[in-house]
Amino acid sequence: MQWETVIGLEIHAQLSTRSKIFSGSATTFGAAPNTQASLLDLAMPGTLPVLNAEAVRMACLFGLAIDAEIGAKNVFARKNYFYPDLPKGYQTSQMDHPIVGKGHLDIALEDGTIKRIGITRAHLEEDAGKSLHEDFHGMSGIDLNRAGTPLLEIVSEPDIRSAKEAVAYVKSIHALVRYLGICDGNMAEGSLRCDCNVSVRPKGQAAFGTRAEIKNVNSFRFIEKAINHEVQRQIDLIEDGSKVIQETRLYDPNKDETRSMRSKEEANDYRYFPCPDLLPVTIEHNYLQQLRSELPELPAQKCERFESQFGLSAYDASVLSASREMANYFEQVQRVCDDAKLAANWVMVELASLLNKDGLEIEQSPVSAEQLGDMILRIKDSTISGKIAKMVFEAMAAGEGSADEIIEKKGLKQVTDSSAIEAMLDEVLAANAAQVEQYRSSDEAKRGKMFGFFVGQAMKASKGKANPQQVNELLKHKLEG
Amino acid sequence: MHELTLAEIARALAGKRFSAEELATTLLERIRQLDPQLNSFITVTADQALEQARAADTRRAAGDTGVLLGAPIAHKDLFCTKGVRTSCASKILDNFVSPYDATVVEKLAAAGTVSLGKLNMDEFAMGSASESSYYGAVKNPWDISRVPGGSSGGSAAAVAARLIPAATATDTGGSIRQPAALTGLTGIKPTYGRVSRWGMIAYASSLDQGGPLARTAEDCALLLGGMAGFDTKDSTSIDQPLDDYLAALAKPLTGLRIGLPQEYFGAGLDNRIADKVMAVVEELKKLGATIKEISLPNMQHAIPAYYVIAPAEASSNLSRFDGVRFGYRCENPTDLTDLYKRSRAEGFGAEVKRRIMVGTYALSAGYYDAYYLKAQKIRRLIKDDFSAAFKDVDLILGPTTPNLAWKLGEKNADPVSAYLEDIYTITANLAGIPGLSMPAGFIDGLPVGVQLLAPYFQEARLLNVAHQYQQVTDWHRQAPNGF
Incomplete structure (x- = not known):
């Protein structure tokens, strides 16, 4: 039954x-x-x-x-x-x-x-x-x-x-x-x-x-x-x-x-x-x-506003408005970096897993909303890639300072110099000559899959610091050429 | 000294004819000698009294002219007194020393009164004979084979026997007025909410009200002035300015409209008492009052309604006496249920248990509407009766009790016959209006009381009428033989 x-x-x-x-x-x-x-x-x-x-x-x-x-x-x-x-x-x-x-x-x-x-x-x-x-x-x-x-x-x-x-x-x-x-x-x-x-x-x-x-x-x-x-x-x-x-x-x-x-x-x-x-x-x-005039913005109202004002999905908006502290944190990150979607992603994924791991409430977060917002700004201006940002975030969580300090101290600034990237790519392709051959003789579908391998090798060679977009473009050029 | 009224004492102390300490010493000695016949005190606080008396004398020497400064009184033993046993005349509180003062106790102490001790009463104020006390029955000084009324029988006997000039008391269904009538005193139950109930151990919270018992209306005015007033610690206390009770006493009665409710003169009333009541009416007419016959048609329902509401509230109010935190605890309880059952079974007396059971029954699922809610409706009707009556008259007058003081033990076999003694007084508690009983003569050497009822907060009017009557009569000046 x-x-x-x-x-x-x-x-x-x-x-x-x-x-x-x-x-x-x-x-x-x-x-x-x-x-x-x-x-x-x-x-x-x-x-x-x-x-x-x-x-x-x-x-x-x-x-x-x-x-x-x-x-x-x-x-x-x-x-x-x-x-x-x-x-x-x-x-x-x-x-x-x-x-x-x-x-x-x-x-x-x-x-x-x-x-x-x-x-x-x-x-x-x-x-x-x-x-x-x-x-x-x-x-x-x-x-x-x-x-x-x-x-x-x-x-x-x-x-x-x-x-x-x-x-x-x-x-x-x-x-x-x-x-x-x-x-x-x-x-x-x-x-x-x-x-x-x-x-x-x-x-x-x-x-x-x-x-x-x-x-x-x-x-x-x-x-x-x-x-x-x-x-x-x-x-x-x-x-x-x-x-x-x-x-x-x-x-x-x-x-x-x-x-x-x-x-x-x-x-x-x-x-x-x-x-x-x-x-x-x-x-x-x-x-x-x-009393009615003293009522704060309530979860449902806030959720609606997050959708309409920031274009967030209903799910993201509801997660971010679930507590007053979470909502305040998110809005502060958003104010600093002026990018609601990036702010939402970082709060809901990286920050949430960090807090979850240590059993912390958001108001106990080791990374402040201002710090996170500043870091997102560095992603937006291409100083660091999203992947490097995760390292920066972890370092911030460990109390190693602001995003800028950590990027500086650890030399994590993204490489955007084309000639440096090209030289690095040439080395990677030379070291994988067999795969290059294979790539060039494959059809379009297979190439797509293999392309990722070269990107991975390139990023590894640059210790993640090469600008991924530039790597993509230059690599495509070199392989096709 | 013991023959003086509170007002006379106040004048004597002000005139330095004797000191508060001398007065307290004299009265303590009188209590020691005479009270064994009456059993009106549960606890005599001699040391504390002398200390308070000396403090009052010091204050007077320093220029304090407070009207109650040095006035000797005693408290009914349900007013909490810090550091002094507060027993409610029950075994269950025999070992209870209150950690705090009731508001009434605190106010009167601040005014400089000297408390000689704690007065006997019916256990938890449940009764109209003061026979149910764990400390034994109180005797009526006018005839020690008779009851003094209750529940404030200790207060009444002590004042009537001139052991103290005035006492605090409480009235839930007549417990000030009925003993006043049976011992030849003046006593006033104020409007519900006029005197704070903080520290007054509850019997029935919606009916309980503290007030004074004294020989004269003037003394009641004096003492009530020290007891009454708004108290933030009691949510049912009412924030209404206090009248000057003393100043109101002198007002002439010309034009006073008095109502005589026909229901107060029906079957059950001793004819000789009816005659005394009518004699009072004649006196008041001479003083300028006019008389009107009125009706309070729902009075007949008052006793049944009272004996649902009061026990219902009591059954809940008395739950805190459970042997856990204070008071009596049974020997060697085997478990929690045993602790509760035996502590309460051994700690409470028969009448208290009877009312707890009646109240528990009345509130039980399936009976609540038929008993408690019905009783509340009757209560509303009784209030409406008074509101209607007070459109035509200023005061209502009638007998305080249907009978004279009865023999000790006479009504023990039949509690309902004792309940019926409150028939004229109970309505004032149900309606919340003030009521006063004053001496109206004697029958076979036993005092008779007349009751006056007034609209809300007209205590001053009640005291005024009683005082004017006492200016032309001397019933209140009679003293019982041997005291």
Whole structure:
């Protein structure tokens, strides 16, 4: 049977406010345990929450960016359950009246098509603390530094049809929240986490299958693997004649499998009700207008502009606009060298592979945008060839100086003196006399192939420094002649 | 000294007739001698009190003329007091020493009051008899075989017995006004949001409100002036200028329109109390008031609505008492669930558990709409009743309680009969309006209270009417025998 995968995602984005959503404690990651826990974060009797206006501003920015309705009146609710890292015995969240209502986000698929993913809602809530089960001699430790950190929970419609689409969607959300400056997107530190609701159904069936929710997946790679694994598990189950049960599962990246955490029957009754300690928040029209005017250029707009302004392909434009840092870097290179296509190629190929190799983010790049732009200028004015440029680039990455310094120091300046090139070519042809004979007696098709051999020999002889165009022309002349 | 009201004490201290230290010493001695009969204090903070008293005397000597400077008070034991046990009269907080001061405590300390200790109450303020305390029942000074009302019974008994001139208290369904009525005191529950709830351990957050218990309206005005005000730490606190409660006391009552709701005089009300209420009405007429019969048609739904909303909020508010970070923890828990279950089962008393269970049930999936949402709708109707009534009248007057103080243990077997004692007071909490109870005479030697209700933020009006009434009566000057 042909199966169709149906996926909806809940993404928790930690908002990068300086203090917590309901208390004045700092939100810095990695502080010593419980040093960022105030009376309120400890749920001391008698303490009361006060809403952080910055969290509201950030949620509104997100709402505007996904073209959503923003609740004129939104209400905080208590989600009641007992757990040691939830000090109040309830999580303050939003239920019936979330701050961000229905919206959507367009994502670029690998084949270049654009797909619109519906966003059901996004609501504000507080994060829980952390339970630590190691190093306490059979007891558990609790760190409440994270308790009360503001989260925006972004809930998608079940519009996603494959693990790859899911990853593309999460990447788009990731880019968006970073563009907006509302979340640092650091998935390793848990700043962006994802719950994946996955089900399968026979292709063509309208009704959804029973879904399982995979909790807290925290990397793009794991999202793809966890979903693929879960889809296969569900298909196997159904094809073996059993049923998928509605449950919460955990993905174990070490074993690459999901396992059951709790079933629907074991699920808590959270007894949501409006939090009586917090008043409903009214968002005024003028406030939203003001925020709208402060919105930065968003990924989709930037992508479009890269296509129209620079003539880039849709794919290149989408890669280069994927993050604000990447886009800024590219635009800076482009400004220096005034050649968008060369700039795009160098950023997407050589720079990307360099960063990838060392596991660096673009803002940590050892080669600055100015350096790269200057180097491209040297390609454009024929000081170096593209091939030599790769050596220069590597040297820049190793911290050996600017392109000009490296070209000078290493004597990489391209040879454009025709007589020098001719002399060098004569030597090459003399050393390969047999091949020259063969060439001259071959037909056009075969000659084409052999020509490359002579170019290669010539470039090798010049240590790559001969101007390739001149080599081509002169070589053709000599062989034909 | 102990017979003086707060206002008289303020004048005596200003006139240097005695020092704050002498006064505190006298009252601490009285508490030591007399409180064993009443059990009104959970904790007496003698050293701290004397220190505060000496500091007040020093401030006065330096020229400070603050009206509450050196005034001896005590706090209901649900106001957090830094470095002092704050128990909520519960075993679960028996070992809890608060690391911070409630806003009310902080404000009153800054004004120079001298806190003699922490007052007994119903456990977590749940009750109307002050019998559910982990530290034992509080007795009514007018008859120590009877209850003082609740939940602020310790505050009421201590003030009625002249152990202290005034006390802080809180009112969620009548917990200031009902004990005031049963012990012959004046007590005011301010508008919801008038007094900060920061540091006031929550029972039902949308209903809880702090206020003063004292012998006279003037004393309530004095103490409320020190307690009330906007607080950025409480999101439900309201940023509205504070009236000068003392200055408003003298206003004549000419033209005052008083409404008598017919529903307050129906079945269930002790006829002798009804007569006392009507006698108050006659007095107020003489002072210039006019009387109008009104109706608050949804009052009958108030108790059921309250007993859904308050327990629902309580079930969530009390979740933090889990044996993990502070308070009581059971011995040798076998695992996390055991820790939770036994710490809470052993730490909470019967009435608290009853309300947690009722509230949990009311919020459960499938019942929420039928209970919690329905109760919220009733709450809206009750608010609307008051808004409509206050179009025609300035104040609403009626009995504070349907019955006199009952015998200790009398209503233990039937909690609902105790719940019904709050029938006249609960509506003010549901609507958020201010209410005051003042002494209106005695029946068989037991005090009777009359309740006044006013529109939002008209505390000054309530205090003014009570004060004018107290200028022509002396019920508030009576003292119980033996105290």
